[in-house]
Amino acid sequence: MVYIIKRVLQLIPILFAITFLSFAMMRLAGSDVVEQKMLNTGQVISETQLEMAREQLGLNSPFLVQYFRWLGNLLHGDMGVSYVSGKDVFETFVSKLPATILLTVTSIVLTVIISIPLGVISAVYQNKFIDYIIRFFSFIGNSLPNFFVSLVLMYFLGIKLGWLPIISKDINSTSIIMPTLTLAIAMSSKYLRQVRTTVLDELSKDYIVGAKARGVKFSVTLMGSVLRATLVTIITLLALSIGSLLGGTAIVESIFMWDGVGKMAVDAINMRDYPIIQAYVMWMAIIYVLVNLITDLSYRFLDPRIRLGDRES
Numbered sequence: 417m418v419y420i421i422k423r424v425l426q427l428i429p430i431l432f433a434i435t436f437l438s439f440a441m442m443r444l445a446g447s448d449v450v451e452q453k454m455l456n457t458g459q460v461i462s463e464t465q466l467e468m469a470r471e472q473l474g475l476n477s478p479f480l481v482q483y484f485r486w487l488g489n490l491l492h493g494d495m496g497v498s499y500v501s502g503k504d505v506f507e508t509f510v511s512k513l514p515a516t517i518l519l520t521v522t523s524i525v526l527t528v529i530i531s532i533p534l535g536v537i538s539a540v541y542q543n544k545f546i547d548y549i550i551r552f553f554s555f556i557g558n559s560l561p562n563f564f565v566s567l568v569l570m571y572f573l574g575i576k577l578g579w580l581p582i583i584s585k586d587i588n589s590t591s592i593i594m595p596t597l598t599l600a601i602a603m604s605s606k607y608l609r610q611v612r613t614t615v616l617d618e619l620s621k622d623y624i625v626g627a628k629a630r631g632v633k634f635s636v637t638l639m640g641s642v643l644r645a646t647l648v649t650i651i652t653l654l655a656l657s658i659g660s661l662l663g664g665t666a667i668v669e670s671i672f673m674w675d676g677v678g679k680m681a682v683d684a685i686n687m688r689d690y691p692i693i694q695a696y697v698m699w700m701a702i703i704y705v706l707v708n709l710i711t712d713l714s715y716r717f718l719d720p721r722i723r724l725g726d727r728e729s
Contacts, residue, residue, distance in 0.1 A: 423712060427705045435490070438697040439483050442690045486694070495698075496691035500684075505691045509677065509699065515587050516676035519595055519669075520661035524654060526600040527607060532650065534604075535611025536643070542616060550608070557605030565601055566671045569594045583673045595672045599665060607653050614646040655711040658703075 477485070489496060495505035538550040573594060574582035584591035618624070619642060627637045666678040673679070677696060684692035 420713065423709055427709065431701055431705060434701040435487060435694075435698065436483065438694055438701075439486060440479070442693060490698070495695045498689055498692055500687045500689045500692075505695045508680070508692065509695050512675060512677045512680045515674060516661075516669075516678065518587065519592060519599070519665075519674060519676060520658065522592055522596040523599040523603065523661055524657060526596055527603040527657065528654070530600060530604040531608040532611055535608035536615055536638070538608065538612045539615035539619065540638070551612075554605040554608050557601050558609070560602070562598055562602055562665070563667050563671060565598045566594070566668060569597055570671075584675070585673075587675070591672075591674075595665075595668050595674050598668050598672075599661065603657055607650075607657075610649060610653055611646065614649045615642060618642045618645045651711060651714055655707045658707055 486496065493506070495509070497503065498505055498508060501508070534550050534554075538547045541547045570582050573580045580593055581591050584595070623641070624637060627641070628634065666682045668674070669676045669678040670682050677699065680692065681696040683689075684696065
């Protein structure tokens with residue numbers, strides 16, 4: 417319990433530093449949200465009206481005044497109002513979140529289903545034909561960027577075969593297939609090689625030889641000892657993926673018009689909608705901090721050597 421409290425206290429300054437840096441970068445970007453809004457709507461107004469709009473949004477105040485005002489509102493649960501739509505930022509963000517969570521869950525599940533079995537098979541049959549085949553396709557999948565995979569899937573599954581909708585008009589079981597495949601192909605190609613390396617390292621240890629000499633079945637050793645020893649690596653990889661996916665995969669969501677927080681962030685950046693961008697940055701920061709904390713705690717649970725090391729120190 418003491419360890420958890422200490423880790424949480426260490427993360428608080430990080431979050432405050434992220435809020436300050438993100439707010440500073442938004443204000444130092446050199447673009448005027450009021451002028452951008454007028455440009456997007458096609459309106460032509462005078463400089464006096466521009467100044468009045470900036471004053472109404474609080475953009476004429478000194479930087480530190482703007483920051484502490486925004487931070488105070490944030491600590492009270494108020495993320496502000498969108499400069500473009502005029503809607504509450506928190507409500508807008510929450511409305512986009514279920515789509516991103518759904519895409520994250522399906523992508524992670526498909527990645528686990530593909531990468532772990534193939535990684536283990538590749539390690540068990542090291543330098544055999546099936547190992548070469550798996551490594552070849554993993555190399556291909558890891559080399560292809562997400563936007564290219566998206567376009568290939570759209571061309572074949574959407575245009576040529578007509579099996580799936582090209583653009584995600586609604587959140588349903590058919591529209592999620594191509595975004596999920598796009599994300600899972602890249603992640604599986606990368607992670608199965610990591611799983612293979614970890615399993616190979618574990619298979620080379622002395623206890624595997626000892627278990628074989630005692631007549632223990634290889635399948636029992638593999639399932640009971642080797643895979644458990646590789647859980648730390650697997651959890652680390654999945655934690656990184658969960659953090660990035662929950663942040664919204666901006667490119668994939670924009671290509672498939674998947675209405676999640678990633679697409680929301682891209683639209684906000686194009687429109688210079690600072691409150692939406694800052695809410696997105698805070699969401700990313702909180703997600704990565706929580707994922708790292710949970711991952712760190714899971715290490716202590718899965719690997720007794722970490723707990724013993726902490727007691728000795």
